[in-house]
Amino acid sequence: MAARVGEMSRVYAAYPEKKATLYFLVLGFIAVIVGSLFGPFQALNYGNVDAYPLLKRLLPFVQSYYQGLTLHGVLNAIVFTQLFAQAIMVYLPARELNMRPNMGLMWLSWWMAFIGLVIAALPLLANEATVLYTFYPPLKGHWAFYLGASVFVLSTWVSIYIVLDLWRRWKAANPGRPTPLVTYMAVTFWLMWFIASIGLVLEAVLFLLPWSFGLMEGVDPLIARTLFWWTGHPIVYFWLLPAYAILYTVLPKQAGGKLISDPLARIVFLLFLLLSTPVGFHHQFADPGIDPTWKMIHSVLTMFVAVPSLITAFTLAASLEIAGRMRGGRGLLGWIKALPWDNPAFVAPVLGLLGFIPGGAGGLVNASFTLDYVVHNTVWIPGHFHLQVASLVTLTAMGSLYWLIPNLTGKPITDGQRRLGLAVVWLWFLGMMIMALGLHWAGLLNVPRRAYIAQVPDAYTHAAVPMIFNVISGIVLLVALLLFIYGLFSVLLSARRDPALAEAPVPFAEVISGPEDRRVILALDRIGFWFAVAVILVLLAYGPTLAQLFSNLNPVPGMRLW
Numbered sequence: 001m002a003a004r005v006g007e008m009s010r011v012y013a014a015y016p017e018k019k020a021t022l023y024f025l026v027l028g029f030i031a032v033i034v035g036s037l038f039g040p041f042q043a044l045n046y047g048n049v050d051a052y053p054l055l056k057r058l059l060p061f062v063q064s065y066y067q068g069l070t071l072h073g074v075l076n077a078i079v080f081t082q083l084f085a086q087a088i089m090v091y092l093p094a095r096e097l098n099m100r101p102n103m104g105l106m107w108l109s110w111w112m113a114f115i116g117l118v119i120a121a122l123p124l125l126a127n128e129a130t131v132l133y134t135f136y137p138p139l140k141g142h143w144a145f146y147l148g149a150s151v152f153v154l155s156t157w158v159s160i161y162i163v164l165d166l167w168r169r170w171k172a173a174n175p176g177r178p179t180p181l182v183t184y185m186a187v188t189f190w191l192m193w194f195i196a197s198i199g200l201v202l203e204a205v206l207f208l209l210p211w212s213f214g215l216m217e218g219v220d221p222l223i224a225r226t227l228f229w230w231t232g233h234p235i236v237y238f239w240l241l242p243a244y245a246i247l248y249t250v251l252p253k254q255a256g257g258k259l260i261s262d263p264l265a266r267i268v269f270l271l272f273l274l275l276s277t278p279v280g281f282h283h284q285f286a287d288p289g290i291d292p293t294w295k296m297i298h299s300v301l302t303m304f305v306a307v308p309s310l311i312t313a314f315t316l317a318a319s320l321e322i323a324g325r326m327r328g329g330r331g332l333l334g335w336i337k338a339l340p341w342d343n344p345a346f347v348a349p350v351l352g353l354l355g356f357i358p359g360g361a362g363g364l365v366n367a368s369f370t371l372d373y374v375v376h377n378t379v380w381i382p383g384h385f386h387l388q389v390a391s392l393v394t395l396t397a398m399g400s401l402y403w404l405i406p407n408l409t410g411k412p413i414t415d416g417q418r419r420l421g422l423a424v425v426w427l428w429f430l431g432m433m434i435m436a437l438g439l440h441w442a443g444l445l446n447v448p449r450r451a452y453i454a455q456v457p458d459a460y461t462h463a464a465v466p467m468i469f470n471v472i473s474g475i476v477l478l479v480a481l482l483l484f485i486y487g488l489f490s491v492l493l494s495a496r497r498d499p500a501l502a503e504a505p506v507p508f509a510e511v512i513s514g515p516e517d518r519r520v521i522l523a524l525d526r527i528g529f530w531f532a533v534a535v536i537l538v539l540l541a542y543g544p545t546l547a548q549l550f551s552n553l554n555p556v557p558g559m560r561l562w
Helices: 002-014 017-037 039-046 052-058 065-097 103-125 143-173 181-212 221-232 234-249 262-275 292-326 334-338 344-367 380-409 415-444 464-492 499-503 518-524 527-550
Strands: 259-261 511-513
Touching: 002 017, 002 499, 017 039, 017 065, 017 103, 017 380, 017 464, 039 052, 039 065, 039 415, 039 464, 052 065, 065 103, 065 143, 065 181, 065 234, 065 380, 103 143, 143 181, 181 221, 181 234, 181 262, 181 527, 221 234, 221 527, 234 262, 234 292, 234 344, 234 380, 259 262, 259 292, 262 292, 262 511, 262 518, 262 527, 292 334, 292 344, 292 527, 344 380, 344 415, 380 415, 380 464, 380 499, 415 464
Parallel strands: 259 511
Antiparallel strands: none
16 A cells, blocks of 8 residues: 555646646546535525525525526536636646646636635625525625635736646647647637637726725626627537537547537637637627627527537537447447446536537527527526526536546546446436426426525416426436545545556547548637737627727626625
8 A cells, every 4th residue: 555655645746737637637526525515405496496495494594596506507607617627728738748737826826716716705604695596797706705805816827837837848849840739729729718708807907806895986788798608608618619629629538439520620720819808798689788789690600609609519529420330230329328428427418419419509598689588587598597506517527527536646446436437427417408308398487597486486386397397307306416425535535546647648539530631720820910810809899899888887886785
């Protein structure tokens, strides 16, 4: 045992990013576990069952339904997704390039995230910042929430620098060579997020922080919402692209095959860099003060964002078919049966992709200039984004643990733990599909979202059948969550170690169609040029409207409704 611990110390000395990555992952999964424990109560609420008196007995600090909803949204949609991105989108390019990232900065980013999370969590737990995931003014939270959230988000800017520094050093050592695929994904991802995060940074620095500190008497709600959605919609791709990176570069290997096309994967990430950010007005169709022409432009641009996901559907389906046929699958659909359905690292992301199909289709409804009015502010909307972040992103993250934890810690996963993992991902998928059906159906019946049933009981009485689905989904997902908690910590706390697992390379897939046409690849590799184009698109899409809003500020005082 002592010899193996010594060998692991040698591995961590050679690859110190493994330990930092593990810290990001563990903190992220603790956040999603805590946040998800509030999820069944949300599902029961949408099932016309008031479970919050029970929750208050279990957790006396929870003072309202809306405090639980805020904790659920912030921990799951912001904290978990960011920490997972900071783990995956730094570690994977470092391992692909076989280069050590700046470890001082990597630990700085972790400590910034941790300290920011603690500062923001205190007012959330004290019911002093029950402003929901979107934290719209004039709802006014405690200054510590805005300060902690700002420090937490700014930790990603350190991660941005770390990856750009890795890329710069590799380019200096390999002049004229195209950026390797995983690193290309990471660089375009972080540049996309840098552009996207500026909206939230501006909202915090110009309005939320001085307002909460008492330096400003009021905030213009419209300009605050506009800056929020500058970041708020592309944050969906901030959730999504780390999962996409795993789907493209690891999933084909887990399936026993190869990625069909390197250039298509690059084009997908490049399109997300260009199109992710200038789309936020489709969240503000009902807001006055924004010219309908600009709303329509953002609506059209949002439709274009579906293109990289459609390319992804084709590329991954083709790659999985190749894997199935390499494993002996025959006939039109025989390749599906031949895939490794006994491997949770394969099953989890594939189930997430199946859930993502109706989720993406629903996104086109949300982005429609006319159809959105039908579903806006109904439970259709949480049904939609649970198919995004709670299905594809979360399932891919869960599945990645089955190759990532051994790679980071040298701790093997037993057959029993793999079987438990299969049960978890199937239950999670089943629960999310039942929930999505119930929420979308109830949304079409005009059941409101962000509504506590004890306050608006009549809103639910006409939707009894879809509400039953929400009750069932809450129970199924709670069982899946408890099994996941047991399985995760049974691995993390295990004393078994095999240093050879930690020294093994990340299981990146080989590529069938590589960058044969050098001119195309070099054109795609002009990332600086494409970054400039993305910045110009954002300035064109937001500049005129923001100039108008800043020239006609209408601040209102803050209020507290909880």
